[in-house]
Structure formats: structure tokens, C-alpha cells
Amino acid sequence: MAGANMERCSWCGTEDIYVEYHDAEWGVPQRDSRMLWEMLVLEGFQAGLNWITILKKRENFREAFEGFDPDKIATWGEPQIEKLLQNPGIIRHRGKIAATITNAQAWQAAEQNGGFDRFIWDYVDHQPIQNDFQSMSNVPAATDLSTRMSKDLKKAGFKFCGPTIVYAFMQACGLVNDHMTNCPRHSEVARLSQ
Template identity: 65%
Template sequence: MNMGERCGWVGSEQIYLDYHDTEWGVPEYDSRALWEKLVLDGFQAGLSWITILKKRDGFRAAFQGFDPNVIAEWGADDVTRLLGDPGIVRHRGKIEATITNAQAWQRIEANEGFATFLWKYVDFTPVQNQWDRLDQVPASTEISVQISKDLKKAGFKFCGPTIVYAFMQACGLVNDHLTGCPCHGPVAQIGQHGMPR
């Protein structure tokens, strides 16, 4: 794939190229994986995604594979431990939010399933956008504003409309690969059947 053809936000580092080519925009239907990505997008607030991407393995190690059922039981000692871990972004508010977000995830998962909770906003099928240029891509949408409100109501933190829209893009609830990007068509094809139910 010619690097110049990719979406313009991708840097030149291989980890970023691989993420764009194989992961970004591909529909994710697993509740735990969706939660992990939302947490990581929350950690990204105020930082670049490449920073989080480079530390993702460190995050996965520190947060026990992002198992919300484990993290929901954590307390002050775990926060202190994580604040001393150089493998992650050491931000007390975001670490504490991860624990409360795990508890909120448990409630939603028990009620209807976290994947169902999120995918219902797009009728269980990815929105196929047709952006030609990066400056056409919104930072947030009415749907991301609504999801953000509902997540906050459910007890989530670090999930504003912009974070939620970045999450929707990453997890394939919307296909925001530019129309000239070689990934646009394949990602659209993967999502055409929607969420298995």
C-alpha cells in the first residue's frame, strides 16, 4: 500500500501504519474489547493517539488484559500501584475513572450487553461515511453527543462527545476512512452485515 494514499492523519511510524491498515475502522463487536478501546481513548484525552498506541502493551499488562470484572474490584492500593507504573499514562483521574468505568460496564453488560448498548445507536450496522478530505471529518456528531450523555448517566467518566466519536471511528461504528484510502472499501465490506445478533 502506498503510504501517501492512506488517511492523512497517519504518521510514518510502522506501529501507526499497521494500526491504520489492520485495526482502525474495523467493526468491533466484543463487549470487553469495546470497553478497552473506550478506556484507552479516555487516556488519550490531551495526548496524541501514537502515545497511547506505543504504551498499549504496557496498559494491557498493568490493567490485567483490560478485564473489567477484575478492575471493578480494585481500590486505592491499585491506583497507587498504577501511578508508579512507567508503562502507562500516569494520571490519577483517568486511572480512578477506569475502575468506575469497569463497574459501569458490569451494570450495562448485565442489563443488555455493552456491545448491544453501543451498536444500537447506529442500528447495529456501521455508518458508511464518504469523506474525500480530512477537513470534512467531524470531531463529534449528534450520535456521539447522545452516547456520551448516556455513558455518563450510566457512570462513565472521560467519555465526552469528541472522545466517543474517536472511539466510534476506531471501533467501526462509523467508517471514516477517506474515500481515496485503500482501506475504505474493505472496511465497508466487513461491516455490511452489521453486528451478529
Template identity: 65%
Template sequence: MTRCEWAGPEQIYIDYHDTEWGVPEYDSRALWEKLVLDGFQAGLSWITILKKRDAFRTAFEGFDPHVIARWSEQDVQRLLSNSGIIRHRGKIEATITNAQAWLEMEEEGGFDSFMWDRVGGAPLQNRFERQADVPPKTALSEQVSKDLKKAGFKFCGPTIVYAWMEACGLVNDHLVGCHRHDFCARLQRD
């Protein structure tokens, strides 16, 4: 079975690639969770986040933005002492700020609508043959990053945003030879 070049060798990475990465995500809260995790990944490998994802979900109360938006310095300190997650003050504080921004965006039409409108409501279908052809960012991810920052989000630079768009299926960047490319291309909403 042919996979994207980055998928492996660890089974957790293969499973993520084969079941989750590139599948269009339409749930607003789930989109936000994945953006937060991509922000925590900055400067680290994605496998690190995958291995800690369950601990993150526990520490961040299921990534419920309604809860996280009300957190205080006491919660930041609690998370800074949690060895199961990435203990980075700036990223933890950004998660609280991002929860507040997400709540505002939800009231203004929805975070999910905000994102899917950026791609015309359907995943962008790329046809890259080699991993080296896949860009780390695009003009679209640069614009989305600016829009998110304008809305109050942090840790959402264009490279983070592009990786997030790939992970959430807003962009189909499975290589054309990968067994998941055509599968994910068929998953878009009608």
C-alpha cells in the same frame, strides 16, 4: 497505496491504520478496552497510547473489567507508579468506575448491544474526501456521551466517543480515497 492523512509517518501508526482502525468491533470487552484507551488519550496524541498499549494491557490485567471493578486505592497507587502507562489519577480512577458501569451494562443486555443499537446495528458509512471534512464530534457522539455518563461512565466526552466510534468501526471514517474505506465498508455483519 493511499491512506487517511493522519496515518503515519511512524510504522506503528501505519500498521494500526491498515489493520485495526475502522474495523467493526463486536466484542463487548474489546469495545470497553478501546473506550478506556481513548479516555487515556484525552489531551495526548494517539501515537502515545499506541506505543504504551502493551504496557497498559499488562498494568490493567488484560483490561478485564471483572477484575478492575474491584480495585482499590492500593491499585490506583500501584498504577500511579507505573512509568509504562499514562499516570493520571483521574483517568485511572475513571477506569475503575467505568469497569463497574460496564458490568452493570453487561447485565442489562450488553455493552456491545448498547453501542451497536446506537448505529442501527451496522457501521455508519461516511464518504469524506479530506481529513479536514471529518468532524471531531457529531450529534450522535454527543448523545452517546450523555448516555454513557448517565450509565456511570467517565472520561467519555463527545470527542472521545467519536474517536472511539471511528476506531471501533461503528463509523467508517476512512477517507474515500483510502485503500481501507471500501474494505471496512464490507466488514459489517449481515
């Protein structure tokens, strides 16, 4: 892991929780189907907010959503939605909560059809894309690939997965390496991809 004085990607700032996320998790290739699903759900909750808001509430989300167990969440209905709307520890947005239930059901269908992890990683031929951005201003909010994945996710029944959300998901889960080239994590994450 990179040192305390490294020149990190500027987006992570200096707050400990953000720095730790940048240094240990963001961009690392994630191949666990349930973790990929959890990250897609959290990226959906992040829509319209800053990611640090989600990071600070992530453990509350995990508790409220039973460890992000899609098999449990797929069975939920209005009583669980109403309960979650009263939970101040999460983002209380009816549409996003309902979408999590729908997304759990879509995840189950993907698992039955070869696996959600395979579905996601097929878009990059199971090998992370290594970008070489030198400035945050060069990083796109969405790409043709994230647009295609978004459309396919929606066809598969997923909600809150527009092209921008999907690109952020791809960055977070290491389908693309968008660490800046001057950030030591760029080469570290690239090595993890091999």
C-alpha cells in the same frame, strides 16, 4: 489488507505502529464487549494526547490493567491506583486511572442489562455508518450522535467519555467508517460491515 504504497488516510503518517493500526484495526467493526470497553478506556486515556502515544504504551496498559479484565478492575481501589501511579509504562493520571475502575463497574452493569456491545451498537442500529469524506478537514471532532452516546454513557456511570472521545471511539471501533474515500481501507472496511 492494503499494500505498502497505498494512499492512506493522512493522519496515520509513516511510523510503522501507526500504519499497522490504520491498515489492520482502525475502523474495523468491533463487536466484542470487552474490546469495546478497552477501546473506550484507552480513548479516555488519550484525551489531551496523541493517539500514537497510547498505541506505543498499549501493551504496557494491557499488562498494568490485567488484560483489561473489567471484572477484575471493578474490584480495585486506592492501593491499585497508587501502584499504577508509579508505573512509567502507562499514562499516570489519577483521574483517568480512577475512571477506569468506575468504568469497569459501569461495564458490568451494562453487561447485566443486555450487554455493553448491544448498548453501543444500538446507536447505529447495529450497522456501521459509511461516511464519504474526501479530506480530513471534513471529518468532525464530534457529532450529534457522539454527543447523545456520551450523555447516555455518563448517565450509565462512565467517565472520560465526552463527545469528542466518543466520536474517536466510534471511528476506532468501526461504528462509523471515516477512512478517506481515496484510502483503500475505506472500501475494505465497508465490505467488512456487510
